[in-house]
Amino acid sequence: MNQSKQLTDGALLTAIFIVLLLIWFFIPITSIFISFALPVPFIIFTAKYDWKPSLIMFIATLIIGTLFATYISIPVVVISAVGGIMIGAAIKRKLTAYETWARGTVGFVVGLLFSLLFTQILLDVNIVDELNNSMETSIDMSQSMMSQLGLEEELIEEQFALVKETLAMIIDLLPMLIVMAAIVQAFISQWISYKVINRMDHKKLQFPKFHHLRFPVSIIWIYFLALVLSLFQSDPDSMLFIGLQNILVLAGFLMVIQGFSFLFFYTHYKRMSKAIPIIVIILTVIFLPLLLPLMRILGIIDIGFGLRDRLFKK
Known part of the structure; x- marks a missing residue:
């Protein structure tokens, strides 16, 4: 009976995934929203039957997806399956x-890295080169338009030199952007899955209140270690420098989130208006x-000195 139920659920969730995949493939305007829902069938099936049966579902969706949406859909299936199975x-x-x-997040990072390798090796498309080419084309067009408007050449060149430096920095931060995308993807897909599972199985899965969020102290040590090492790196084109910058930006972002969490905690602890931290976020x-x-x-x-614990002690 359990085996039959597992096969039925697997077939149903596979069909739902394929429908979502076809909507993603043939209606591009919905792709951003559908991408958050694609891992949900894998999450539901794995949460019920564990990861081993989910591998069969993964293979089935990979084959059917390739037949209906061509080999271009392979990276999307892999990202959704790996991230969904991990959650x-x-x-x-x-x-x-x-x-x-x-x-x-780890699962989606693995899936995104696979998609980059897939486009590089099988499709012969280098994402970094494509980004560089498109940005250079846009900059050249903008420079040409500003020259036609009669602006000074020196002023134009100074402004666009700054723009080029900023864009080059963004490309260097591509690993961090991949991790950030994985964090967002994992959070939204997990939140949707909680809602679905709660309705289907009458469970009470949910994220804790935001003011309870506390990152481990190790994040501070990683941040300061990367900060110290970056002081001894004078070559901005070296791989170590680029890697350290990615770590600094990502760890710094997590500590900003921790700061917002403490702000929500403090207003909750002091029974102040919930609008205060929201206004602070908008002002930030x-x-x-x-x-x-x-x-x-x-x-x-908050992380290093335990502000919350000190408040409770007082």
Whole structure:
């Protein structure tokens, strides 16, 4: 009976995945929204039957997806399957929401790296070269338009030199952007899956309140180690320098999130209005260069010195 139920559920969820994949493939305007829902069938199936039966579902979706949506769909299937299975297996083992999120992030990073290799090796498309070419074309067109408007050549060249440096920095931060994309993908897909599983199986899966979020102290050590090592790297084109910059940006982002979490915790602890931290977040986005470092420092202090524990002791 269990084997029959497993086969039925597997076939049904495979069919749902294929329908979502075809919508993603043939209606590009929906691709961003559908991409968050694609891992959900894998999450539901893995959360119920564990990862081994999910591998069969993965192979089935890979074959059927290739037949209906051509080989171009292979990276999408791999990203959805690997990330979804990682999240589902964590739910099956009753890990916390944040541990599940972390495992899902790792799964989506693996899937995204596979998609980059797939496009590089099989499709002969280098993502970095394509980004460079498209940005250079856009910059050349913009320079030409500004020259036709009669602006000074020296001023134009100075402005676009700064733009080129910024864009080059963004390309160097591609690994960090991949991790950030995986974090967002894992969070949204996991949140959707919680809603579906709760409705189907009458469970109470949910993320803890944001003011309970606390990252491990090791993030601070990683951040400061990368900061110290970057002081001895004078070559901005070296792989070590680029890697350190990616670590600094990612760890700094996590500490900003920690700072926001402490802000929500403090207002909750003092029974202040919930609008206060929301207003602070909006102001931080508006005055990014001024307030973002302050929120990062607040996150460092909260993680490193245990501000919450000190408040409770008082």
